[in-house]
Amino acid sequence: MKVYQVDLELKSPTLITYYSLTSNLSNSVDVINGGTIRGALLNKARSEGIEVDKEVREPKIRFHPAYPRSGDLQTFPAHPFMYKCKVCKRITDLSSLLARYNWNVEEALRDKFKCEEGHMYTLNSIGGSLIYYSEDRTIREFKHKYVSVASVAKAPSTGASERGLLYNYVCIAPGSIFSSIAVDPEDGERMNSLSLGAKPFSLYIGRGGSRGLGHAEVKVTEITHSFIEKRTKKLEHAEKRENILWLARSGVFGISGTDIIPEPSLFHGKVIKYWSTGTVFASGFSLLNGWPKARMPCINRGSLFLTKTIGYDGVEDYLEAELMGCGQFSTIGLNIMEVLDA
Numbered sequence: 001m002k003v004y005q006v007d008l009e010l011k012s013p014t015l016i017t018y019y020s021l022t023s024n025l026s027n028s029v030d031v032i033n034g035g036t037i038r039g040a041l042l043n044k045a046r047s048e049g050i051e052v053d054k055e056v057r058e059p060k061i062r063f064h065p066a067y068p069r070s071g072d073l074q075t076f077p078a079h080p081f082m083y084k085c086k087v088c089k090r091i092t093d094l095s096s097l098l099a100r101y102n103w104n105v106e107e108a109l110r111d112k113f114k115c116e117e118g119h120m121y122t123l124n125s126i127g128g129s130l131i132y133y134s135e136d137r138t139i140r141e142f143k144h145k146y147v148s149v150a151s152v153a154k155a156p157s158t159g160a161s162e163r164g165l166l167y168n169y170v171c172i173a174p175g176s177i178f179s180s181i182a183v184d185p186e187d188g189e190r191m192n193s194l195s196l197g198a199k200p201f202s203l204y205i206g207r208g209g210s211r212g213l214g215h216a217e218v219k220v221t222e223i224t225h226s227f228i229e230k231r232t233k234k235l236e237h238a239e240k241r242e243n244i245l246w247l248a249r250s251g252v253f254g255i256s257g258t259d260i261i262p263e264p265s266l267f268h269g270k271v272i273k274y275w276s277t278g279t280v281f282a283s284g285f286s287l288l289n290g291w292p293k294a295r296m297p298c299i300n301r302g303s304l305f306l307t308k309t310i311g312y313d314g315v316e317d318y319l320e321a322e323l324m325g326c327g328q329f330s331t332i333g334l335n336i337m338e339v340l341d342a
């Protein structure tokens, strides 16, 4: 198995799998999902005449979602037990308190109506939003810089613009930096076949490449040894606990009969409880034929899953679940989880 760091620096306004506010106004999402990175890299390789059919038909590489960075500081999703005070804006993480109460939320939070500064009844959960630890270890919320881009389309029948063909996009501003990892279970063979090289290269991600949107400079660096060493230390600590707490870093998706639920079989152990930050829709385009894929409801990033440790045989199993994703949809960038040490 090989692990790669994927860094993307935006060189033009970028619109990532937007959601439409009205038919002529679109907003970019704030994290680049793994499926988007996969699609962009495979399309680039293909356009250079590189054979990528094996990876398209039988996907193996896991592309994790790329989260923005604030300078050198990496953002990550807030879970439902991160609260922000409306008055002093201070953010408090109550997960260790809950762990001490054995995840009996009602009992643990019974007297928790004050922020650390003493403001009463001012706490709001910020689950699902982007946060980072500042240098002094306080939790800060992350906000992207956005730019508005207008685009005029031509009517195919006349070749000229007409009423209703002016589009407005709210894009992530150039200069934004995102980081992610990619995992190749075939020891680098699949990644090498994409001929990405060690130097930075140009890539178009998201929508509107023909209109100059989504130009990024990308660098892929192998980090297998240092990554596994660092992560193993954290997991050794979490493993000693009775239950394991997982944080969703991407949308989480599972099927049980006809229901779409946080499927317990995503984990070898059993899900005891989960706390969701909401539902989102995941969709994309097939690399085989360019057709849109079905939209699937997912439990949003930042959701927490408490599972039994049964079924995992030590740190290596946890590491594999983190790197390879939990469940069959991890090759399209879903079901990417991380063990939290709470």
Ligand SMILES: [Zn+2]
Binding pocket: 085, 086, 087, 088, 089, 090, 115, 116, 117, 118, 119, 122
């Ligand atoms: Zn306060």
